Amino acid sequence: MSSWKRDIASGLVVILPILVTAYIIAWLYLAIAGLPFLQDVTPPIRVATVLVVFSMLVLSVGYMMRTAVGSLVEGAIDGVMNRLPGLRVVYNASKMAAETALSDSTDLQAPVKVKVFGNMRMTAFKTGKKTDDGRELLFMPTAPNITTGFVIEAEPHEFEETDESVEDALTRVLSAGFGETSESGIPIDVEDEKETQSTPPQ
Numbered sequence: 001m002s003s004w005k006r007d008i009a010s011g012l013v014v015i016l017p018i019l020v021t022a023y024i025i026a027w028l029y030l031a032i033a034g035l036p037f038l039q040d041v042t043p044p045i046r047v048a049t050v051l052v053v054f055s056m057l058v059l060s061v062g063y064m065m066r067t068a069v070g071s072l073v074e075g076a077i078d079g080v081m082n083r084l085p086g087l088r089v090v091y092n093a094s095k096m097a098a099e100t101a102l103s104d105s106t107d108l109q110a111p112v113k114v115k116v117f118g119n120m121r122m123t124a125f126k127t128g129k130k131t132d133d134g135r136e137l138l139f140m141p142t143a144p145n146i147t148t149g150f151v152i153e154a155e156p157h158e159f160e161e162t163d164e165s166v167e168d169a170l171t172r173v174l175s176a177g178f179g180e181t182s183e184s185g186i187p188i189d190v191e192d193e194k195e196t197q198s199t200p201p202q
Contacts, residue, residue: 009178016090028054082145089144092174111169112138113160114152123169124152124159143176 032038032050041049064070081091109126116122124140131137131153138159141149 006178017094020090020094092145109166111162111164111166113162114138114140114154115158115160121160123173125166125169127151141170141173143173146170146174 029050032053033046038046038049065074082088084091109128111123111125113121114124122140124138127137127139129137135153135155136159138152138154139149140152
């Protein structure tokens with residue numbers, strides 16, 4: 001991928017979630033503020049009422065998510081959004097950002113490297129659980145949809161502990177390896193495949 005395409009992709013990853021979030025907030029505000037009983041009140045009271053109604057809506061949805069119905073609704077929403085090209089990346093990025101920011105730090109387990117074929121490694125996360133025979137339960141998310149993946153039962157010698165943060169590991173998986181992380185790794189020069197093939201051997 002050429003540099004200008006990477007720049008556009010990186011810019012969209014940053015801007016699109018912000019625009020979508022701003023649009024949703026504006027839409028919710030206008031929808032609530034447009035209710036008939038709020039038409040004749042002063043702006044400060046209208047803003048306060050909108051905040052109260054929005055807070056009650058968030059609490060209601062959060063309570064529903066703890067039930068079996070909530071799990072079915074969330075699964076249906078994820079299924080629909082992940083079928084939309086382009087928007088699924090924004091949806092998963094926004095969901096990951098919200099879960100990372102609002103989740104308790106004790107719920108986020110350390111990322112590890114799982115040894116698979118030969119010297120190949122894949123990113124997984126500890127769940128903090130073990131099987132009856134003492135194997136570690138790991139979750140290996142798929143890219144770029146981190147809401148699906150594989151549950152792995154692994155011996156301690158079958159995966160490698162890392163000093164990487166959960167945020168950096170999630171960013172790499174969500175962006176399919178193209179996202180920027182806070183790590184200062186070794187720079188790699190990537191040549192365009194077409195340019196390499198078009199260059200005659202010396």
